[in-house]
Amino acid sequence: MGLFRKKSQPIPYHGDLKTPLLSFGRDVFRLDDAVRGVLVTGGTGSGKTSGSARALAMAYLKAGMGGVVMCAKSDEAENWRAYAKAAGREADIIEINEQAERRFNFLDYAQATLGQTFEGNLLSVIDTITEAATASSGQGDGENRFFRDNAREMVSHVLPLLIAVYGRLTVRDIVAFIDSAPTSQAMVADETWQAESFAARTIAAASLLMDSDPDLEIHGEYWLTRFADWSDKTRSSVVSTFTSTVYPFLTGKLRDLFCTHTNVLPEMSHSGAIILLNLPVKKFGAMGEVSQKIFKFLWQVATEARQPEGTKRRPKPLRPVFIFADECQFFTTERDDEFFSTARSARACGVYLTQDLPSFYSRLTKGGEHGADALIGKFQTRIMHGNVDKTTNAAAAEMIGQITKQQASQQQNINRNLGEGGAYQPHDVAQSDNSGKGMGVSTTLSTYRDYAIPPDYFTNQLRNGTKANRYKVDAIIVTAGRTWKHSRANFIKAAFDQRL
Ligand SMILES: Nc1ncnc2c1ncn2[C@@H]1O[C@H](COP(=O)(O)OP(=O)(O)OP(=O)(O)O)[C@@H](O)[C@H]1O
Ligand SMILES: [Mg+2]
Incomplete structure (x- = not known):
């Protein structure tokens, strides 16, 4: 296919759910199974x-x-x-x-393609990051939940501010904002912080846009009150686990791969x-x-x-x-x-x-x-x-x-195992064959319930x-x-x- 297929020529495919994909004797695994x-x-x-x-x-x-x-x-x-x-x-x-x-700039892609669902879905991307961070940290479920809920909330208040002010999201800006956000009321009041911090400058710029987007006030308030008033221990654990997971995206190959341009799309x-x-x-x-x-x-x-x-009447x-x-x-x-x-x-x-x-x-x-x-x-x-x-x-x-299996006395095992099916006795019964014919041997059959495929x-x-x-x-x-x-x-x- 490779050498002679023109670039524009579509790759043929089977779309019918009945398409057979694998066969096991008379049984077929079809696209509908896949x-x-x-x-x-x-x-x-x-x-x-x-x-x-x-x-x-x-x-x-x-x-x-x-x-x-x-x-x-x-x-x-x-x-x-x-x-x-x-x-x-x-x-x-x-x-x-x-x-x-x-390369795949995931934030650019998300912003360009998700439209109305952008913020919710982007938060899910962030969830993915925090989920992965907590999955590999070995924290218990309760701790995880606490951390992730707070990390999610924190990020949900930074994305709208960055989008409103800069029109574009980058991992660098998300991290820079969180790293420079106020950690006390004294800091909120500090003129140096107000003048120099990236978070303060962003919040100040966003405040000029509040007329057209009143929600920005809520996001700004979060940083100046809730975030600033958190206990140091809580804040540092939420912030550091989040930022340490995304830091690698700021340098080296991961930055090249996921935070520069895009030439592969899902x-x-x-x-x-x-x-x-x-x-x-x-x-x-x-x-x-x-x-x-x-x-x-x-x-x-x-x-x-x-x-x-294809067309509405004849969709492909x-x-x-x-x-x-x-x-x-x-x-x-x-x-x-x-x-x-x-x-x-x-x-x-x-x-x-x-x-x-x-x-x-x-x-x-x-x-x-x-x-x-x-x-x-x-x-x-x-x-x-x-x-x-x-x-x-x-x-x-x-x-x-479970299925019903049969067992004969004298260790003549006539189990029907491996689910070969067949007419199993519907009830647990013990039958004797005492007809006295031939050698006069009597065989006792008993039936019992057992796994069709036992664990072992x-x-x-x-x-x-x-x-x-x-x-x-x-x-x-x-x-x-x-x-x-x-x-x-x-x-x-x-x-x-x-x-x-
Ligand atoms: N093409 C092959 N020809 C012969 N033996 C093979 C071949 N591929 C794998 N094996 C061997 O067959 C066995 C099954 O290998 P396989 O890698 O499929 O197992 P797996 O269930 O995927 O294991 P894991 O959970 O470790 O990935 C192994 O002993 C492997 O070395
Ligand atoms: Mg394997």
Whole structure:
């Protein structure tokens, strides 16, 4: 596709929800499944990346999707370059990396595109920053809430002042304002502070505009009273955690990448671009996490807002787009819940991977496990690889549910296991066959309820690839509301090949 495709030629894609993407024997995973989200779990080395995620990535690329790839590990971008090459989509890769050839000024972008929803959404960007800061700080939920609510309030009073006075927002100005804001009433009254401080000069300039925008008075008052009167301890903890998270955006590569000009837009993925956010968390730490979360947030907003092309009578189906997040616990945000609730109509296909539920819970700040469970519930397809984590395995067994199994005495086990379906006895019954024919052997059958897939099945019955397993990776797949043809049950055991 790359060499001979003219730049202006659109990348073909499949937009029909019935489009088959993957098949498992007689069962087909279609675009309609993809837009309802996939969550992949499995212990380290169980084959998530090289098995199911790779198969999904290849299928999505071959269907012409664009999308965004979150990078937790350093080899993620390399994997995707290989997938794109194998799918003939190499030319569509756009990489945001430390070379900073591709740049994205997120405040300019937000201001230019969010229109009426700008302030609310921009605050959500700021929330993303503070959320990431608190997620990596290990603070408890109560402390987090307190810090974030106050940081949000603080920033909500600086943005309108800066926009009104300067017409443009920069990270430098936000930080300069907060750093020079008054920390006591004595300072508010101090003439030197009034003359020299950036905050004081901004508030003074804003006061001249109050006739046309009376709200500016409320914002100015906040700094001169509430903020100035805070206890030093509270103020410094709120301010320092916020500013220390955004300081890195003021210098070096992060400034080049996110605070200069813009030559990559989230919307490019809507035309088929595969945007790799190659600032891996394992290498760049919290800043890799924060900057990817900011891009992701704005991508989600842009993706929800897009409208079908074509005429009103004959709209062209939207190009499906994906968001892939391996080690997704680094990238989940409160916004995900809302995004994935409407992802189907936005034709957005989420694929999130995590090792186990405790890792997933550990990084979500709001609502703890409850919030995490609500988010997990948004992914209608669950792909579960081998795992030794008890919580994850117990939850998987519980989700798949119980069936009636049969057991014969004399240890003749005739269990119908692995959900092969069939006519199970509806009641617990003990039957005897005393017909006296033949050798006169009597067999006692008893039936009992048990998990269709017991928790320990995940610890020792699923292959994890490598040569020893002939490159096969197994997983149990469950899709909400679906009975699989192959198993006649609500789950299927699928094998993925690591060598596509
Ligand atoms: N193409 C391949 N051919 C053969 N073996 C592979 C291939 N890719 C990965 N492996 C091996 O297969 C196993 C599963 O690897 P994979 O990276 O997919 O696991 P994972 O579940 O993603 O693990 P993690 O949580 O650590 O990312 C590992 O032992 C890995 O070394
Ligand atoms: Mg992996």
